[in-house]
Amino acid sequence: MRRSGQRPVRADQRGLSSSTQLAVVFPLLMLLTLGIVQAGLWLHARNVAQRAATSAVDVARGSYGTAGEGEQRARDLAAAAGLTDVVVHVDRGPQRVTASVTAHATLVLDLGLGTVDETASAPRERVSNP
Numbered sequence: 001m002r003r004s005g006q007r008p009v010r011a012d013q014r015g016l017s018s019s020t021q022l023a024v025v026f027p028l029l030m031l032l033t034l035g036i037v038q039a040g041l042w043l044h045a046r047n048v049a050q051r052a053a054t055s056a057v058d059v060a061r062g063s064y065g066t067a068g069e070g071e072q073r074a075r076d077l078a079a080a081a082g083l084t085d086v087v088v089h090v091d092r093g094p095q096r097v098t099a100s101v102t103a104h105a106t107l108v109l110d111l112g113l114g115t116v117d118e119t120a121s122a123p124r125e126r127v128s129n130p
Helices: 014-060 067-080
Strands: 084-092 096-104 115-123
Touching: 014 067, 014 084, 014 096, 014 115, 067 084, 067 096
Parallel strands: none
Antiparallel strands: 084 096, 096 115
16 A cells, blocks of 8 residues: 555565576576586596506616516506596606606596697616626
8 A cells, every 4th residue: 555655665676686696696606616626526536647648657766677567557646636638658768768648637527628738757776887
């Protein structure tokens, strides 16, 4: 009812405003959460690939180590940690041993960042007579 000289009573608009804000903010929060999870998976994959390359170098650089043993160690380590399509190359030269690991990480949204490539290098151990 309206009294003379007064404005009409309006319905409370806060409910509509609150739900509109939620409709805008909720997808942004979900996108942020997805981005954090995606970054964590990618960083974990890089760490695993680096550790696999380092492990391959550690095996192959020993006096009795071979490039094949290093490659196998790196493949096993990367596969156990969830990387797929693992390609390992170990170069055992006369002075240095270098290993490179290329693999594919399983991501929530693969935006072309799923491939990781890491390299490790160290001097080769040599046994000498005292």
